[in-house]
Amino acid sequence: MASLFRPGTELMVQYAGYHRDRRNIATHCVGIPLIVFALGVLLARPAVALGGVALTPAWALWGLATLWYLSRGHLLIGVAVSAASAVLFALAQPLGAASTAAWLAWGVGCFVVGWIVQFVGHYYEGRKPAFxxxxxxxxxxxxxxxxxxxxxxxxxxxxxxxxxxxxxPTVLRDLHVPAMR
Known part of the structure; x- marks a missing residue:
């Protein structure tokens, strides 16, 4: 649990060490937003109305994550990632009111596709995911x-x-040469 509260620079350096191939980074720019959106969909139920606002587990997760991002020592990045996550969660929330089949199809579908895109990126990287x-x-x-x-x-x-x-620096790894890690 101690690693959870390391400074943002340390966390970013460690994560970046697993992400130096530009194709991997590009896949993450698609896969990670899909996964965040999927979490917003899947956690859009149950909704509790409070003063005309629907509170869901997604917004509780967003609040906790925002506190964490803002406390890592890079305010601009913390604000930007929190804002981007809020947009994705806001777009996801209406799907919580859809039929159960539609809610699950969107949530699970985006989650699975997001992870597939991530793993394709790690094929290019030649290294397992950081998590x-x-x-x-x-x-x-x-x-x-x-x-x-x-x-x-x-x-x-x-x-x-x-x-x-x-x-x-970032690179384009030669796929014919084994990764050196």
Whole structure:
């Protein structure tokens, strides 16, 4: 449990070490939002009306995750990943009111497709997913995807530089050569 509360830089460096192939990172930019959306769908039931607002387990999870993201030491990334997750959860919530078959089909379907996309990325990486060594990777994944988007916009340069200093630049791994990890 101690690893859960490490600083964001340490968490991001560890996670990035499992994600240096650009194709893997690209698949994560699709797979992780699908998984977060799926969690929003699956946790959209039961809903409790409180002052005209429907509270669901999804929003409880979002609140706890937001507190965690905001406390990792990178405020911009914390705010951005929390906002992105809120959008995905808000889009998912109406599916909680759908028929049970539709609710489960969307939730389980997006969850499974998201993980398939993730595992395709790890084929390119030549390395197992980070969460297999440290479950906190399941929380770091959305933070990593949002950070990658911010890096692409030229933001959070100090974190980007520190990650590359410690785990190297991103690459396109030659699939004919075994991964060196």
């Amino acid at each position: 297999t060594d440290d479950l906190v990777g399941l929380l770091v994944g959305p933070m990593f995807v949002v950070a990658e988007a911010l890096f692409a916009l030229g933001w959070c340069r100090a974190l980007f530089t520190e990650i590359e200093r410690r785990v190297g």
